[in-house]
Amino acid sequence: MTFLRVVWLVMRKDLLVELRSREIVYTTMFFAVSCVLVFAFGFVREGQPMEDVGAGILWIAVAFSGTLALGRAFERERQSETLRALLLAPVDRPALYIAKLLGVLVLLAAVEVIIVPLVALLFQAPLFRHLAMLLALLAAGTIGFTAVGTLFGAMLARARSRDVLLPVLLYPITVPVIIAGVRGTSALLQADPDPAVARAWLSLLVSFDVVFITLALWTFEPVMTD
Amino acid sequence: MDFDSLTFHEVTRNFGRRRALNRVSLTCRAGEIVALLGPNGAGKSTLLSIAATLLTPSAGAVRYGDRTARTGGSQLRARIGFLAHDLFVYPELSAAENLLFFARLHGLADAERDVDAALAQAGLQDRRDDPAVSFSRGMRQRLAIERALLHRPRLVLLDEPFTGLDDAAVAATRARLSSLRESGCIVLLTTHDLEIVEHLADRAVVLSGGRLSAVDAGGTSLRERYRQAASS
Numbered sequence: 001m002t003f004l005r006v007v008w009l010v011m012r013k014d015l016l017v018e019l020r021s022r023e024i025v026y027t028t029m030f031f032a033v034s035c036v037l038v039f040a041f042g043f044v045r046e047g048q049p050m051e052d053v054g055a056g057i058l059w060i061a062v063a064f065s066g067t068l069a070l071g072r073a074f075e076r077e078r079q080s081e082t083l084r085a086l087l088l089a090p091v092d093r094p095a096l097y098i099a100k101l102l103g104v105l106v107l108l109a110a111v112e113v114i115i116v117p118l119v120a121l122l123f124q125a126p127l128f129r130h131l132a133m134l135l136a137l138l139a140a141g142t143i144g145f146t147a148v149g150t151l152f153g154a155m156l157a158r159a160r161s162r163d164v165l166l167p168v169l170l171y172p173i174t175v176p177v178i179i180a181g182v183r184g185t186s187a188l189l190q191a192d193p194d195p196a197v198a199r200a201w202l203s204l205l206v207s208f209d210v211v212f213i214t215l216a217l218w219t220f221e222p223v224m225t226d
Numbered sequence: 227m228d229f230d231s232l233t234f235h236e237v238t239r240n241f242g243r244r245r246a247l248n249r250v251s252l253t254c255r256a257g258e259i260v261a262l263l264g265p266n267g268a269g270k271s272t273l274l275s276i277a278a279t280l281l282t283p284s285a286g287a288v289r290y291g292d293r294t295a296r297t298g299g300s301q302l303r304a305r306i307g308f309l310a311h312d313l314f315v316y317p318e319l320s321a322a323e324n325l326l327f328f329a330r331l332h333g334l335a336d337a338e339r340d341v342d343a344a345l346a347q348a349g350l351q352d353r354r355d356d357p358a359v360s361f362s363r364g365m366r367q368r369l370a371i372e373r374a375l376l377h378r379p380r381l382v383l384l385d386e387p388f389t390g391l392d393d394a395a396v397a398a399t400r401a402r403l404s405s406l407r408e409s410g411c412i413v414l415l416t417t418h419d420l421e422i423v424e425h426l427a428d429r430a431v432v433l434s435g436g437r438l439s440a441v442d443a444g445g446t447s448l449r450e451r452y453r454q455a456a457s458s
Contacts, residue, residue: 001333013316013327020318020357081312084280085373089331090304225282 003098006091010099015106017076024072025107032065032115040122054125055185059178061115062108062138063145067167069107070149073100074157083157087224097220101143101150101213108142130188133198137188140205141181145174147209151216155223180204227301229291230256232277232381232412237286239272246272248436249286256380259403259413261427263420263441263452268433270416271311274383277414278308290381304332307379309387313370317359321350321369324358325376332377344372347402349395363390371399375406382406384415388422400426424448432456 018024039057043050077083086096116138120127127134152169156162184201187194232254239247246269254260262270275281276288279295279302288295290302308314315324325344329337345351348368358366367390375382387403388396403426406413417423423430430441430448432455441448441455 001331006331009327009330013319016323017316017318080315080317081310082314082316084310084312085314085328086331087280088278088303088306088308089328090300090333091331092300225280 001091003092003095006095007099007102010086010096011102011106014073014099014103018103018107023076024069025110027072028065028069028107029111029114031068032061032111033118035061035064036115036118036122044122049123049125052186052189054119054123054127055182055189057123058115058119058125058127058185059141059181061119062112062142062181063171063174063178065111065115066104066108066142066145066149067170069104069111070146070153070170071163071166073104073107074153074162078157083154093221093224094217097150097154097216100154101146104146104150105142108146112138112142125189127185127189130193130195130198133188133195133202134185136202137181137184137198137205140202140209141177141184144177144205144208144212145170147212147216148173148177151212151220151223154220176208177205180208227291227293227298227305228380229293229305230410230412231289231291232414233289234273234277235287235289237273237276237283237288239269239276239281240284245436247276247283247433250433250436250438252431252438254412254414256410256412257407258429259407259415259423259427261423261430262414262416262433263418263430263456264416264433265456269436270433271385273433274308274310274385274414274416277381278306278310278383279303280308304377305380307374307377307382309370309374309384311385311389313366314373315358315366315370318357320355320357321345321348321361322354324369325373328373329376334377340376344376347398348372349398364392364395367391368395368399371402375402380411382411382413382415384413386417387415388417388419396422420447420449420452 036057043053116127119125149170152166156165159165180201184198187197234250234252237247237250250273264270276283290298293302295302322341325341326337329340334340345354350369358369371387387399391399403413432439432441432452434456439455441451
């Protein structure tokens with residue numbers, strides 16, 4: 001069976017399960033919106049947001065809700081040990097990694113569709129001024145964050161302290177993603193936007209994505225065997 | 227790929243300091259049902275997981291004919307059917323969706339027809355579109371057995387296959403296992419239901435404290451022979 005066919009089958013199954021339960025999308029979205037609202041209470045005074053906070057809050061909401069989505073995505077595979085059934089299937093195991101990665105990305109994209117306009121509204125951030133560049137930064141950053149998180153999520157699926165260990169392992173490694181995302185987005189939100197700086201941070205994010213997806217594809221099979 | 231034997235050679239498996247399996251050697255052949263008996267925590271599920279290529283031994287080797295898990299790869303996994311204690315069933319998906327997903331993952335040419343046949347075998351045709359979460363334990367067990375056998379594996383590994391089954395389902399599962407033996411499958415199963423496998427298994431072995439010993443053939447009841455083997 002082809003690599004892409006396996007990716008499609010597993011991703012479609014994940015999305016069908018989510019469509020039935022709506023557990024991850026609702027909890028993640030609620031969490032992301034709550035996060036933005038809490039920051040709005042702290043950083044918006046008399047209708048005026050503090051300068052330059054929108055970018056940071058947007059990426060914190062993405063990172064926190066992403067962690068929640070990653071944890072729940074693998075918790076679901078753990079409950080009936082279905083991850084072991086996937087590993088027993090006669091398919092390329094890296095295809096399972098790509099399928100889980102794409103499934104979480106679809107859910108996070110749905111969350112971002114809600115929180116980007118919310119951040120733009122509450123923090124008066126001109127996020128839509130350079131929409132294409134913002135979308136590129138969000139896509140590259142979310143892929144990088146999820147690429148690392150999917151590998152760790154799968155590794156920790158059967159660990160006893162997985163809920164604690166996932167952020168402990170994930171955040172230090174994805175710090176470059178968060179920094180590049182915040183700085184790139186900030187460059188677009190300034191009074192005098194600087195797309196060249198945003199492009200430089202985007203290049204860093206794309207490099208991160210290539211390196212970590214390659215590493216994950218290479219290590220997924222050995223780390224999942226035991 | 228195909229193979230006609232499963233051989234454990236001096237297989238040891240450690241989990242940290244705990245030794246779950248201690249130099250286990252066993253050969254199972256095509257057309258044979260081997261019952262793996264033993265108390266809780268004896269290492270039965272660990273041995274099945276190793277045979278299913280989901281765990282690697284800390285020492286020793288497992289061979290499938292003349293291949294190993296490493297050399298057999300995905301072609302070997304295509305010939306293994308595994309029913310674990312956790313049933314490998316998605317509770318949100320219906321019975322048909324669960325089977326169809328695994329049938330397609332195994333690349334079955336006529337997945338829809340195979341799924342219909344499996345649902346009939348499990349007696350779940352009238353519940354085919356109901357989510358698995360609404361099933362009783364016995365119904366989920368029947369579904370999981372069919373999921374494990376859907377791709378017509380050569381090596382069938384069953385961890386407590388009779389759990390939760392009513393008398394009719396037990397009889398049907400026994401008949402199914404007999405037909406697997408006749409078709410040349412290698413069947414290795416664990417159970418505590420000794421009366422059920424008494425006249426079904428071709429031979430029985432006991433795992434106790436990670437060590438394997440044979441159960442004497444014939445004579446007294448299997449339960450009596452199991453007690454003797456476990457205590458010796």
